[in-house]
Structure formats: C-alpha cells, structure tokens
Amino acid sequence: NAGVTxxxxxxxxxxxxxxxxxxxxxxNHEYMYWYRQDPGMGLRLIHYSVGEGTTAKGExxxxxxxxxxxxxxxLLGLESAAPSQTSVYFCASSYLAETxxxxxxxxxxxx
Amino acid sequence: AQKITxxxxxxxxxxxxxxxxxxxxxxxxxxxxxxxxxxxxxxxMIFLIYQGSYDQQNATEGRYSLNFQKARKSANLVISASQxxxxxxxxxxxxxxxxxxxxxLTFGEGTQLTVNP
Numbered sequence: 001n002a003g004v005t006x007x008x009x010x011x012x013x014x015x016x017x018x019x020x021x022x023x024x025x026x027x028n029h030e031y032m033y034w035y036r037q038d039p040g041m042g043l044r045l046i047h048y049s050v051g052e053g054t055t056a057k058g059e060x061x062x063x064x065x066x067x068x069x070x071x072x073x074x075l076l077g078l079e080s081a082a083p084s085q086t087s088v089y090f091c092a093s094s095y096l097a098e099t100x101x102x103x104x105x106x107x108x109x110x111x
Numbered sequence: 112a113q114k115i116t117x118x119x120x121x122x123x124x125x126x127x128x129x130x131x132x133x134x135x136x137x138x139x140x141x142x143x144x145x146x147x148x149x150x151x152x153x154x155x156m157i158f159l160i161y162q163g164s165y166d167q168q169n170a171t172e173g174r175y176s177l178n179f180q181k182a183r184k185s186a187n188l189v190i191s192a193s194q195x196x197x198x199x200x201x202x203x204x205x206x207x208x209x210x211x212x213x214x215x216l217t218f219g220e221g222t223q224l225t226v227n228p
Contacts, residue, residue, distance in 0.1 A: 033216075042202050042204070042221055045215050058215060102155065
C-alpha cells in the first residue's frame with residue numbers, strides 16, 4: 001500500500017515551458033487535492049476534485065489546470081510556467097470529508 | 112472566510128519535556144474540524160491528530176493531545192515527553208462544514224519546533 005505518490009520529485013523548468021505533475025493514490029479515496037507551499041508559509045489549495053471527472057478551483061488556481069480522468073489519479077498542469085510558480089507542490093487525498101493524507105511533494109524550480 | 116493563526120514561528124524544548132504549540136482560528140461555520148500536521152526536514156506532511164468542533168473530549172493520539180478551547184477559538188497541540196525526532200515544522204489546519212464539498216483545508220504558517228538533547 002503506497003498511499004499517495006507524486007511524480008516527479010524534482011523538476012527545473014524554463015519560463016514558458018509546460019509540464020504535468022502526476023498524483024496517484026491507492027486508497028480508493030474519492031477526494032483529491034493539489035496544494036502549493038512557499039517558503040515560510042503553510043499550504044494553499046490550488047484545485048481539488050470530489051470524484052472522477054470532476055474538478056474545482058481552490059484558493060490559488062491561476063496558471064494551473066487539472067484533470068481527474070481516473071479515480072486514482074489527479075494531474076496538475078502548468079501550461080506556461082512562470083518564476084512565481086517556483087514552489088513545492090503537494091497532492092493529498094481523503095475518503096470523502098475525512099482526514100487528508102499527503103504525498104511526498106514535488107519541488108519545482110522555474111528559471 | 113476561515114483563518115488559522117500560529118503565533119510562534121519557532122519553539123525550543125528540552126528532550127523529555129512537554130511543549131505546547133499554539134493555534135487560534137476564526138470561522139463562522141457552526142461545525143468544523145481542526146488538524147495538526149508535522150513536516151520534518153525531509154518535507155513530507157504527516158497527519159498527527161484531529162478534533163471535531165462538536166467532540167466532547169479533547170483528542171489524544173499517543174504523545175500528542177489537542178487542547179481544544181472552543182470559546183477561545185484555540186486548538187493547541189501538546190507534545191509530551193519530547194524526543195529528538197519531534198524536531199520539525201508543525202502546521203495547524205481547519206476544515207469548515209461549508210466546504211465539505213471538497214473538504215479543503217486552511218493552514219496556518221507553521222511553528223518550527225527544535226528539541227534539544
């Protein structure tokens with residue numbers, strides 16, 4: 001039981017490049033989330049999903065898109081990366097409105 | 112809007128002593144949940160403890176307990192018998208009932224705990 005996994009662990013992008021972060025969970029959770037963590041701050045919600053095929057905006061959605069084609073996967077896309085998107089990205093999942101369990105994080109550096 | 116405030120950027124404690132990490136919150140939701148997460152230097156977010164706003168008793172999980180004072184809107188984390196491995200960043204977070212369609216969490220800025228030998 002791997003829990004929540006994230007791919008990749010670390011990535012460097014140039015401004016304007018695009019990329020997709022993959023989150024996978026094997027706990028059969030309905031809800032999944034993407035957060036970002038900036039230095040000295042707590043986590044802020046980017047987008048979330050309450051089920052396969054559904055997505056919704058969180059607190060800081062601009063510049064990101066998401067897709068939930070399969071229940072176990074939640075993808076976060078950056079269409080045109082900007083230096084302001086340099087951050088650590090965390091994926092989480094939960095059984096409905098219960099406790100959220102987090103993945104190990106992806107460190108993204110945009111030059 | 113929901114808000115979590117952690118007023119202690121850093122805390123120090125001697126090994127084997129108890130320490131309290133402060134958390135105050137603000138919400139207009141009649142029902143909500145409060146969480147504490149630990150983030151060690153390796154970066155992962157580890158769930159520690161949960162308290163529901165209607166729970167009659169304070170939550171406990173091993174050496175962790177949550178001192179919940181609803182009237183004061185505080186949800187302090189108490190770590191008993193501190194260990195060197197407790198050195199980490201600790202985040203308080205809240206989920207409001209209006210946001211259960213998504214169950215989003217609002218996080219505080221965290222408290223860096225250092226346990227000294």
